[in-house]
Amino acid sequence: MGDLLSAVWRYRHFITSSVRNDLKARFARSRLGAxxxxxxxxxxxxxxSVVLSRVMGAKLPGITNEYAYSIYLMSGMLAWSLFLEVVTRSLTLFVDNGNLMKKIFFPRATLPFVAVGSALVSNMLLFVATLAIFAIVGHxxxxxxxxxxxLTAVLVAFSLGLGLVLGVVNVFVRDVGQVMTVVFQLWFWITPIVYMPNILPGGFARVIAANPMYYVVKAYQDVLLNGRTPDLVPLAWxxxxxxxxLGMGFVMFRRAAPEMVDVL
Incomplete structure (x- = not known):
């Protein structure tokens, strides 16, 4: 791990320039750009908000703001959007950069950090917009x-670790990318972002409790919606x-890298 961090530090300028180029390429011909x-x-x-605010608005105890449900939604979406972008970009990271990995010598471990950097820039812009909207609606x-x-650091570590594991497997079994598209849709709906967990029947509580994203999303909601310290015990776990x-993902990547280049 020390060698990995040392290589990332030595190539930090490569990472920052790659993040910049990635963002430019994503919106090269778009008028609205970023x-x-x-x-x-x-x-x-x-x-x-339009579809569900009247149904869910009355389910937020202790929140008097008339836009409470929208604030609840935005708090959860801020966490989910970062998670989804990091994981999905990591999932196809090695396949998308196959030619680069075969033709240019550089620490391949820098590729995940480029994906994370790009996702963090996107999430920071969304965060600023979220705070602006909160201020407008009186929150x-x-x-x-x-x-x-x-919370962001914990979320990035979880997302990148999962993304690396899936990304390595996806090089050898391309069906993983297709399957995960469906899994992420299901995962979104078993994470209390659109609804509050207290409206679910008792049996679903076990499913929610087994979902690691529940604890991160709830922590975001505690901080942004309720203005209180998140529950630190599940967050520590x-x-x-x-x-x-994350360590497992980098170990898999390091051991599989030579074979990945041959497959790609």
Whole structure:
């Protein structure tokens, strides 16, 4: 792991320039450019708000703001959008960069950090837009917002670890990418983002409790919606599990890298 971090530090300028080029390439011929990174998740929030706000609005105890459900949605979507982008980009990272891995010598371990950097820029822009909307609807931030960097770090570690494991397997079994598209759709709906967990029947509580994203999303909602310190015990377990998963992902990547180049 020390060699990995050392290589990443030596190639930090390569990583930052790659993130910059990646963002430029994604919106090269788009008139709105980077604004799409904000507009797409906000449009999804707006749709759910219009459809479900009257049904769910009364289910938020202790919140008097008339836009409480929209705030709840945006808090959860901020976490989910970062998770989904990191995992999906990592899932196809090695397949998409196959030619680069075969033709140019560089520490291949820098590729995941390029994906994470690009996702973090997108998420930061969405975060700024979220705070602006909160201010407009009369929901100013509190000091609990200081927990957000820690929550983001835990979420990135979990997302990148999962993405690396799936990305390595996807090089050898391309069906993984297709299967995960369906899995992510199901995963979204078993994570309390659009609905509150207290409206579910008792049996579903076990499914929710087994979902690691539940604890991160709930922590985001505690910080952004309720302005309070998140529950640290499950968050600590989540952090430990995320580091283990991240280490597993990099070990798999390092051991499989020579074979991956041949397959690609």
């Amino acid at each position: 604004a799409w990174m904000i507009l797409q998740p906000l449009a999804q929030v707006a749709i759910y 100013p931030p509190t000091l609990a917002l200081l927990w957000l960097p820690l 989540m952090a430990v599990g995320s580091l283990v998963l």
